[in-house]
Amino acid sequence: MTAKQLTDSILQMAIQGKLVTQDPDDEPASALLERIREEKRRLVKEGKLKKKALEETPINENEIPFKIPGEWEWCKLGWIGDWRSGATPAKGISEFYLNGNIVWLRTGELNNSYVYDSEIKITPLALEKCSLRMCNIGDVLIAMYGATIGKVAIAGVKLTTNQACCACTPFYVHNKYLLYFLMASKKRFIELGEGGAQPNISREKIVDFPFPLPPLAEQHRIVERIEELMPIIKEYGEAYEEASKMDAELPDKLKKSILQEAIMGKLDTQDPNDEPASVLLEHIREEKKRLVKEGKLKKKDLIETPVEESEQPFKIPNGWEFIKLSLITSLLDGEKREGKHVCLDAKYLRGKSSGDMLSKGKFVKQGDNIILVDGENSGEVFTVPCDGFMGSTFKQLWISEIVFLPFVLFFIRFYKDMLRKSKKGAAIPHLNKEIFNNLIIGIPPLAEQHRIVEKIEALFAEIDNMTINDITTNEEETKETETE
Numbered sequence: 402m403t404a405k406q407l408t409d410s411i412l413q414m415a416i417q418g419k420l421v422t423q424d425p426d427d428e429p430a431s432a433l434l435e436r437i438r439e440e441k442r443r444l445v446k447e448g449k450l451k452k453k454a455l456e457e458t459p460i461n462e463n464e465i466p467f468k469i470p471g472e473w474e475w476c477k478l479g480w481i482g483d484w485r486s487g488a489t490p491a492k493g494i495s496e497f498y499l500n501g502n503i504v505w506l507r508t509g510e511l512n513n514s515y516v517y518d519s520e521i522k523i524t525p526l527a528l529e530k531c532s533l534r535m536c537n538i539g540d541v542l543i544a545m546y547g548a549t550i551g552k553v554a555i556a557g558v559k560l561t562t563n564q565a566c567c568a569c570t571p572f573y574v575h576n577k578y579l580l581y582f583l584m585a586s587k588k589r590f591i592e593l594g595e596g597g598a599q600p601n602i603s604r605e606k607i608v609d610f611p612f613p614l615p616p617l618a619e620q621h622r623i624v625e626r627i628e629e630l631m632p633i634i635k636e637y638g639e640a641y642e643e644a645s646k647m648d649a650e651l652p653d654k655l656k657k658s659i660l661q662e663a664i665m666g667k668l669d670t671q672d673p674n675d676e677p678a679s680v681l682l683e684h685i686r687e688e689k690k691r692l693v694k695e696g697k698l699k700k701k702d703l704i705e706t707p708v709e710e711s712e713q714p715f716k717i718p719n720g721w722e723f724i725k726l727s728l729i730t731s732l733l734d735g736e737k738r739e740g741k742h743v744c745l746d747a748k749y750l751r752g753k754s755s756g757d758m759l760s761k762g763k764f765v766k767q768g769d770n771i772i773l774v775d776g777e778n779s780g781e782v783f784t785v786p787c788d789g790f791m792g793s794t795f796k797q798l799w800i801s802e803i804v805f806l807p808f809v810l811f812f813i814r815f816y817k818d819m820l821r822k823s824k825k826g827a828a829i830p831h832l833n834k835e836i837f838n839n840l841i842i843g844i845p846p847l848a849e850q851h852r853i854v855e856k857i858e859a860l861f862a863e864i865d866n867m868t869i870n871d872i873t874t875n876e877e878e879t880k881e882t883e884t885e
Contacts, residue, residue: 418613481612482571484569503522543569551591590606684803808850
């Protein structure tokens with residue numbers, strides 16, 4: 402359960418009378434409602450409220466969303482406070498804003514707590530000319546329009562608001578209990594605002610919204626209990642986020658650790674009957690000579706830089722050989738060619754095209770490997786699904802057929818982050834070709850390469866299954882919490 406889900410659950414318990422115990426000595430909410438009515442009558446008499454404020458739209462049975470304790474009363478938000486919205490002074494009149502010192506809130510500045518300041522201030526002239534309501538310290542504010550619907554705050558200073566914000570001066574209702582009720586009801590307010598081009602809940606919808614009124618003493622106990630719990634929830638939230646981050650990173654870290662063991666020869670036992678890698682390397686050299694002769698590789702690809710003892714990054718088992726990656730791979734430009742090739746699904750293949758036909762570019766064949774050399778995912782290797790022309794952000798990746806391809810690809814994957822070093826001054830990551838060619842790789846016997854890959858794939862599958870199960874469990878727990 403996330404911190405938000407826990408907060409929502411506690412607020413829901415609070416407004417249903419389940420967070421604190423009821424005290425039979427508390428003045429019942431029915432008596433509190435009578436005191437609220439008397440207060441409103443007094444304010445009407447003094448001209449501070451309109452007679453309409455005395456009207457009470459009755460609550461229908463089907464409007465009641467949940468049960469409340471016996472000493473509580475269902476009423477409507479309009480019964481328990483004076484609700485009014487603000488306005489926006491004309492932007493073109495500088496006298497309304499220049500050197501203003503009156504806090505003028507917009508809904509994006511509501512913060513689920515006390516609000517003391519605003520980005521934009523207005524002048525007394527704007528207050529006088531634009532029918533703005535000055536809110537009292539302690540008034541409760543709620544956003545009515547757009548993406549901010551349901552955001553709330555309490556006025557920490559005297560202030561005014563724009564028309565997208567509705568402010569309530571409550572009568573004999575604890576303003577923080579009202580704030581927490583509005584927070585708990587945010588989802589329902591959002592639902593009320595759906596359906597229009599500009600979603601809004603309007604003042605009319607707010608004053609007609611059902612409100613569970615506890616005895617005043619219990620309101621105070623509820624607020625105290627919520628505020629005791631909030632710091633604990635905050636700590637829990639920080640711990641949960643840290644744990645979630647670790648959980649999210651764990652599969653990749655485990656896979657990286659497995660690959661490290663694999664390339665060091667620690668993932669599988671060696672078999673003395675395996676043909677040693679030194680013989681394998683001789684076959685690779687012969688293969689490269691043949692490909693140069695056929696024009697598929699260049700003479701420079703025959704240049705071999707030995708790995709000095711001082712360069713060796715770790716010990717390798719007997720039968721292995723250290724080489725540089727350039728001995729078994731080469732980054733090629735692809736073949737310049739013109740022709741027509743259909744390639745509907747290979748988004749990484751590019752060229753001059755007409756409809757679904759590619760007609761010109763650097764040609765690669767189905768089954769070739771290409772490596773991304775520019776962009777956020779530099780170092781990713783793809784197998785070409787059909788004949789076509791590769792894009793400029795790719796190089797064709799030749800890998801010797803003498804070695805086991807998946808073993809080499811796992812090696813490249815392990816060093817992917819190192820390979821994605823940007824060129825000097827470049828904002829976009831690039832594959833560093835010099836680092837790529839000079840990477841030192843330990844080559845095992847061919848039979849051992851197959852065994853290593855088999856173990857890697859089995860362990861990766863276990864990690865992926867573990868992750869899927871964890872996600873499923875978390876989703877089920879979340880659904881159960883929402884149902885409650």
